[in-house]
Amino acid sequence: MGDVLRVAVVGAGGWGAQHARIFSRRRDTELVGIAGRDPGRTAARAAAFDTTPYTDLDTMLDEARPDLVTVCLPNEAHFEPTLHLLRRDVPLLVEKPLVFSLDEADKLLAEAASRGLFFAINLNHRFAEPVARAKAAIDAGELGDVVFATWRFGGEPNFGTSPHANLIETQVHGIDMLEHLCGPIDSVAAQMTDMTRPGTYTTLAVALRFSSGAVGSLVGTYDSSYAYPGTHLVEVNGTRGRLLIEDTVKRLTVSAAGDPTRRVWEAGYFDDEARTFEYTFDRHVERLLGAFRAGEEPPVHAREGRRALALAHAIIRSFEEGARVAV
Template identity: 30%
Template sequence: MSETVKIGLIGAGLIGREHAKYCQSSSEVELVGIADPSTAAAELAQILDVAHYADYKEMLQRSDIQAVIAAVPNALHASVAVDALERGLPVLVEKPLADSLDAARQIVEATRQTGVPVLVGHQRRYAPDVAAARTFIASGGVGDVVSVGILSTWRKHDEYFEVSWRTQRGAGPVLINLIHDIDAIRFLVGEIEETISMGGKAVRGLDVPDTTGTVMRFANGAIGTALASDAAASPWCWDLTSGYGAYFPAPPDGDVYFISGTEAAISLPSLTVSRHQGDRHWQTPIEQTTLPRVEVNPYVAQLEHFAAVVRLETEPLITAEDALKTLEVALTIDEDANDSLTRKVFS
């Protein structure tokens, strides 16, 4: 039987509470402490019957903790992760890896110097639809990938933005949400070499755009588009339509990733494969089939994988260096989306 890994959770906000829930229900890990200065975090620790710390550095001093989950605001990822790594503690860092490339490189360098692993929380790589689609595409199921489409639109409630860091540069729909889609598409299609983006603040009027549109060029020559908004009433976001999101209602029907190749196309999360019958051209009928999937909760799979990483049974599926590439694309999109607000509008 595998050793149960003792985990310390740093940050007890929206996603931190989800991590706490999955830790409590897992046989692979044991949650032994929560570090977060808020009263709500202290109350959560009491409910879960674990120790509470206002200062995470105090929790890191415990001799029994074997690893930590860093679920803090983006700007704190680097400092928290580096402190844990220097204590010899593997870290599951929530995405994005950091709020800047410099900060992200600090984590990359710390894991290199210490030899202590980092796993980055891009949990969609574990999702049944993404895993099945990756196998299908890698086996040549769509032929050469030609085009990619991403829809990532939803409407967040106003209370969500009462947390100040979510209204400032370093947050916004690109770095909080679209970054997941970017990582999933990198995992499915390959590296992104170039992006062109525009953004708008018309609805929320915050320091970050509430809506962005992006064109991407992939290393394999494919062209993609990505539309993201946190102000649009819409079912077209993976967290909702997949049914694998951490805190969403029952999913409606619909796909949000569309990958077309020279042989066929596949859309996710439904895993619908579209293929011409006979000659591959627009005037021949298209037959649609659905790929099978192995059902699993991505957050549970991520947590179990992290436990295996801590026990040195496997390498991280998403290393800090890998996540740095996703962050670089996301930051470029975010910067262009902000800068585009000053461009000339032609009448």
């Protein structure tokens, strides 16, 4: 591994373009290949980023010799390619969700652990400026003891074959975010509806209990629109104050109990980086490459994807059984 890391991207879809953008533009990485299933689309994507297209993973690995591979495939197509890459001893950054099955998640984590491989997942909401500042405020005790927290997020659907795509591939960010800010969730009670697409649960509401004794809620939906104002909201309320995160990168507001004044962060006029959602991924990559070069664990290990999946399965079980489920 030289000063310039050789990186290959698996996936030529929409978000895969963000992977290609980042690794083709950094001075300390070289984008050495893009692998995809569709030859035409893969060739076009590779041409756009001045690299080599591949339609076979082994050919890419043998010819491009990447130091790190990133995986950005359709949500329900992660397992086999990820397992294959791990068995080729390739360090990986994979997109969320890790997989849809806990058994598959365990197989991937065991394979990576047995080979001592760097295995990261992109839960990039953590790296938004309002989220980083919110985490610092909570950790500094500005809110006192957290009493309740809320996540609400929804927009246009991204349907697959799973009836729980909204939960597992979209609200995974909410599950991860609430635990990132407030600590472990120890039980869940869920309601879901398939009224707009029978057999597919497009909207869900979950009551949460944290190990700390705090409570929370998660509302996630495909029956909304990203065009609506207030698409995303996180509220954390403590004994001494409250904070609100709006639209992930838009605004953080911190208030002290009993004080009508507020402290607000918003990106300044020239700060396009902090106001741009896609650049939360750039921030993650910056941290990730530092850890990779230092031989450390990634800032968000793939086991965090497994944790979010375990909570998602507990939510599904709660809905199906009509009962609160311990995690």
